[in-house]
Amino acid sequence: xxKTAILFSGQGSQxxxxxxxxxxxxxLFHETLDRLNSYLSSFDLLTVLANEKHELDQxxxxxxxxxxxxxxxxxxxxxxxxxxxxxxxxxxxLGEYAxxxxxxxxxxxxxxxxxxxxxxxxxxxxxxEPSAMAxxxxxxxxxxxxxxxQLAASGAIIAVSNYNSPKQIVLGGQTAVIQQAIAEITExxxxxxxxxxxxxxxxxxxxxxxxxxxxAPILTKLTVSEPQIPVISNTTGKPFEKERIAETLVQQxxxxxxxxxxxxxxxxxxxxxxxLELGPGGTLTQFVKQIDRKIKRHHVEDYDxxxxxxxxxxxx
Amino acid sequence: xTEQEILQKVQDIVVDELDVEASDVTLxxxxxxxxxxxxxxxxxxxxxxxxxxxxxxxASEDVRTIQDVVNYVKKELDAQAK
Numbered sequence: 001x002x003k004t005a006i007l008f009s010g011q012g013s014q015x016x017x018x019x020x021x022x023x024x025x026x027x028l029f030h031e032t033l034d035r036l037n038s039y040l041s042s043f044d045l046l047t048v049l050a051n052e053k054h055e056l057d058q059x060x061x062x063x064x065x066x067x068x069x070x071x072x073x074x075x076x077x078x079x080x081x082x083x084x085x086x087x088x089x090x091x092x093x094l095g096e097y098a099x100x101x102x103x104x105x106x107x108x109x110x111x112x113x114x115x116x117x118x119x120x121x122x123x124x125x126x127x128x129e130p131s132a133m134a135x136x137x138x139x140x141x142x143x144x145x146x147x148x149x150q151l152a153a154s155g156a157i158i159a160v161s162n163y164n165s166p167k168q169i170v171l172g173g174q175t176a177v178i179q180q181a182i183a184e185i186t187e188x189x190x191x192x193x194x195x196x197x198x199x200x201x202x203x204x205x206x207x208x209x210x211x212x213x214x215x216a217p218i219l220t221k222l223t224v225s226e227p228q229i230p231v232i233s234n235t236t237g238k239p240f241e242k243e244r245i246a247e248t249l250v251q252q253x254x255x256x257x258x259x260x261x262x263x264x265x266x267x268x269x270x271x272x273x274x275x276l277e278l279g280p281g282g283t284l285t286q287f288v289k290q291i292d293r294k295i296k297r298h299h300v301e302d303y304d305x306x307x308x309x310x311x312x313x314x315x316x
Numbered sequence: 317x318t319e320q321e322i323l324q325k326v327q328d329i330v331v332d333e334l335d336v337e338a339s340d341v342t343l344x345x346x347x348x349x350x351x352x353x354x355x356x357x358x359x360x361x362x363x364x365x366x367x368x369x370x371x372x373x374x375a376s377e378d379v380r381t382i383q384d385v386v387n388y389v390k391k392e393l394d395a396q397a398k
């Protein structure tokens with residue numbers, strides 16, 4: 001089997017009923033979700049996954065729900081493929097909590113509780129002022145960054161919030177200035193296309209400064225351990241260091257994510273040849289294809305896709 | 317380009333972008349509902365078509381099925397030829 005990086009999904013691809021088929025059909029997934037649910041104090045995970053009242057539209061529910069599904073799948077992979085050579089872990093944004101828990105850098109209980117706090121604080125910031133995000137496709141990165149810098153010079157909040165792949169970066173900021181940026185990018189031809197994203201807030205920008213500050217004391221109190229497997233940080237593009245986990249996660253909320261750099265790091269330094277994304281949507285798998293076509297890609301999000309993946313691995 | 321050639325091109329790009337089987341990319345397939353694309357995927361497909369066929373395709377065009385894409389590309393190619 002190829003050296004593998006496990007990827008933990010971020011926000012944006014959640015869907016009603018996600019994980020529930022696994023909860024019905026797999027005892028270990030069931031047990032894992034029940035345990036994770038018991039650590040949450042403000043809501044019931046299974047109610048949120050069922051999404052009957054559109055709970056999954058809100059970041060405060062989305063974040064723990066996505067991480068719980070990813071961790072349930074991770075437990076199954078460990079049970080069924082104990083010899084899978086996992087060389088590194090990457091989570092996108094909130095997915096970093098799943099990655100750090102999987103690597104043993106934080107306990108499930110403390111990790112889920114910190115994530116619940118993060119999600120809830122970010123929900124508050126998201127509703128503070130009108131903000132937006134826009135995907136910039138086939139960008140001239142330097143030109144787009146220059147446009148953001150210029151618009152931010154007047155005091156407006158706008159920045160590149162996600163460096164997802166060479167073909168896609170995302171801008172976040174106040175709605176009015178995002179509109180200006182879209183117009184400017186189009187006029188300068190600094191990208192092939194700019195598309196506004198249907199999100200509830202401009203994540204990974206200064207608009208989440210309050211949440212970031214309030215997370216600092218919570219994260220500093222966590223009991224952290226040396227990661228058993230390298231977890232590559234969105235913020236630094238390098239492995240999380242035990243001593244700086246809290247600090248890096250505080251910064252992460254207001255800093256751009258560098259997913260493409262994280263993948264490249266594992267290819268270059270750990271010889272990763274395959275990725276396995278655990279969680280809804282498969283967006284990270286799409287990015288991997290845009291980053292390096294030579295990497296073999298797998299994505300698992302439900303019972304059926306898991307069976308297909310397992311059969312393929314066991315056939316090798 | 318004939319309609320058949322355009323379809324072939326569209327199929328190749330869609331298979332590549334969406335990781336679906338070529339046999340699923342039929343003329344009647346709905347790109348979002350049947351092939352599980354999100355709106356960004358649709359734009360990525362448009363970008364690839366633009367680059368490969370040297371065209372300019374508008375994002376606002378109402379494109380749902382593979383047939384819609386083929387028709388739209390054909391219309392733009394015909395306009396270019398005039």
